Amino acid sequence: MKRIQSLLITGAVPENRNLIRLFSDASPLAELFSWAVSLEEGMHMLKRQSFDLLFLDISSKGGLPENAFYLIHRQFPKMPVIVITDKEDEATILPLLRSDAQDYLIRGRITPELIGHTAAFAIERYRMRISLKQKTEQIQFLKESLEAIIRQSADAILMIDESGHICFANPAAAEIFGRSQCDLIGQEFGFPVSANQTMELNLVCPEGKKRVIELKTVWIDWKNSHAYLASVRDITAQKEKQRHMQMLSFHDQLTGLYNRAYFDENSKNWNTEDSLPLGLIVGDVDNLKLSNDTLGHQYGDRMLVSIVSVMQKVCRPQDIMIRYGGDEFIILVPRCTELQIRQMIRDIQSACANLMTENVPSSISMGYAVKYHINQPLLHLLHQADRNMYGNKLACGRGRPNFYLLSLEDSLQKKDTVTSEHAVRVRETCFRFSVFLGLDMRTAKRCALVAALHDIGKIAIPSSILNKEGPLDDEEWEIMKHHPAIGCRMIKDLPGMNDVAEAILSHHERWDGKGYPRGIADSQIPLTARILSLVDAFDAMTHDRPYRKAMKNEKALNEILRCRGTQFDPRLSDEFIRFIKKKHH
Known part of the structure; x- marks a missing residue:
């Protein structure tokens, strides 16, 4: 048996020596037994030392007052106490036991053996009471925690009896089902339930609001009966997010059309008798890469959106439009004839021909194929339409750089008649001046090409x-000064056009290095750009502009002479003056 460290508190009378001796002889108390002969001494020892058990003598023969128990218990509530009394009546004993006294001993009947058994029993009982109290507190904590979890849960928690009626509902159930907890109790659940199942259901609340819910049920014992514990989660937002994510995965973000993933995923769905004859049109936007590289991807995006808008106006509601790649589109045309498809293509291409994006015309090459039999693979149809489209593109020359250049020139003419007429005159003069200088024919033609495209x-x-009547302000002039760099960017990626792009970039540079955009000087400026600079300036001075009238040739030549060696190449300036005088004599 474990040794017990105990304390006896009694009164200071001679008769208590025998009592102390009895406790000193009691096993297992003997070795660790202490005593005090006054309440004050005992309280002091309890504060200084740790004891397993306290014996408190409140007998009328030499003991302490009865209220000593309550004083000690108030200050040391966790100390197990055995009281010693000489009264065996209930009026004395029961109040003490009800106030947490562990046991009692009757003075005059105490033996060492009785002390040992009573002490061991009292300590064990105290430990059991403490353990029971802790377990009770834990159970109460768990109960309160569970109630809080159920009360605060975002998921509806319901108890449904065997007849399908709701017998418990938490606040979230009231929120999800759109009815108060009281209204839910006793009502039919309204959905089929079975043990250990999970299902998605559509719920319509009393006010008409629609929700998607996830229902999980398990079979449990509930108040001496069987019932279903149901967990209901509102997954409306989750389903909407899934739907949105699926839409993003199957739709092109720029145009809003279906994308290639959608085509690949749903290609089998179009292999039905109801779709026949099924037409498949392939469209390829002409020179989109060149447009992106020269005018920027924002321009290319606007062009694509404009072309899609045209296709949407031409196509029927049942037709399916797909952005298959960067510049490629597919149109699926169910229950159609070849005549209808050809007319659709004509309508789309005709509308695109009149479509201007940033003053640049748009065009799309198209080809088609038709599926008449269910066993024709859709991919074969796609390849056939694709081959037809590329054949049409090559036949019309739409994929070639010269088609792109002609489109740019045509666009500039439509936007700014003055600039386009100026370009025609400058091209002719540059060619003739290059020949006058004795340059070879290839250089003369390159110079004419630079002149045609310089603006x-x-x-x-x-x-x-461009069409402002009057001088440009500082901000407008800064915008205008960007056009050489823009023109260079539009031309440089075309095959064999590097030198032309460099000359376009340099045609506003000056011989003294004070030009733009780079500030290069003398021989750093390409020869064709130096020639163009003279011709461009002379033509501008001798023709009307929105902000001034034309000057006479003689005055313009004097201006070139004045700027010789600063703005213009001095040698070329002299030659150009000779060229103009010879031309007009």
């Missing part, structure tokens, strides 16, 4: 600036 960057300049 192509003005496509990106607002018309309000």
Whole structure:
């Protein structure tokens, strides 16, 4: 048996020596037994030392007052106490036991053996009471925690009896089902339930609001009966997010059309008798890469959106439009004839021909194939339409750089008649002046090409600036000065056009290095750009502009002479003056 460290508190009378001796002889108390002969001494020892058990003598023969028990218990509530009394009546004993006294001993009947058994029993009982109290507190804590979890849960928690009626509902159930907890109790659940199942259901609340719910049920014992514990989660937002994610995965973000993933996923769904004859049109936007590289991807995006808008106006509601790649589109045309498809293609291409994006015309090459039998694979149909489209593109020359250049020139002419007429005159003069200088024919033709395209960057300049009547302000002039760089960017990626792009970039540079955009000087400026600079300036001075009238040739030549060696190449300036005088004599 474990040794017990105990304390006896009694009164200071001679008769208590025998009592102390009895406790000193009691096993298992003997070795660790202490005593005090006054309440004050005992309280002091309890504060200084740790004891397993306290014996408190409140007998009328030499003991302490009865209220000593309550004083000690108030200050040391966790100390197990055995009281010693000489009264065996219930009026004395029961109040003490009800106030947490562990046991009692009757003075005059105490033996060492009785002390040992009573002490061991009292300590064990105290430990059991403490353990029971802790378990009770834990159970109460768990109960309160569970109630809080059920009360605060975002999921509806319901108890449904065997007849399908609701017998418990938490606040979330009231929120999800749109009815109060009281209204839910006793009502039919309204959905089929079975043990250990999970299902998605559509719920319509009393006010008409629709929700998607996930229902999980298990079979449990409930108040001496069987019932279903149901967990209901509102997954409306989750399903909406899934639907949105699926839409994003199957739709092109720029145009809003279906994408290639949608085509690949649903290709089998179109292999039905109801779809026949099934037409498949393939469209390829002409020169989109060149447009992106030269005018920027924002321009290319706007062009695509504009072309899609045209296709949507031409197509029927049952037709399916798909952005298959960067510049490729597929249109599935169910229950159609070849005549209808050809007319659709004509309508789309005709509308695109009149479509201007940033003053640049758009065009799309198209081809088609028709499926008449259920056993024709859709991919074969796609390949056939694709081959037809590329054949049409090559036949019309739409995929070639010269088609792109002609489109740019045509766009500039439509946007700014003055600039386009100026370009025609400058091209002719540059060619003739190059021949006059004795340059070889290839260089003369390259110079004419530079002259034809030198203002192509003005496509990106607002018309309000190009056609302004009067001088440009500082901000407008800064915008206008971007056109050489824009023109260079539009041309440089075309095959064999690097030198032309470099000359376009340099045609506003000056011999003294004070030009733009790079500030290069003398021989750093390409020869064709130096020639163009002279011709361009002379033509501009001798023709009307929105902000001034034309000057006479003689005055313009004097201006070139004045700027010889600063703005213009001095040698070329002298030759150009000779060229103009010879031309007009």
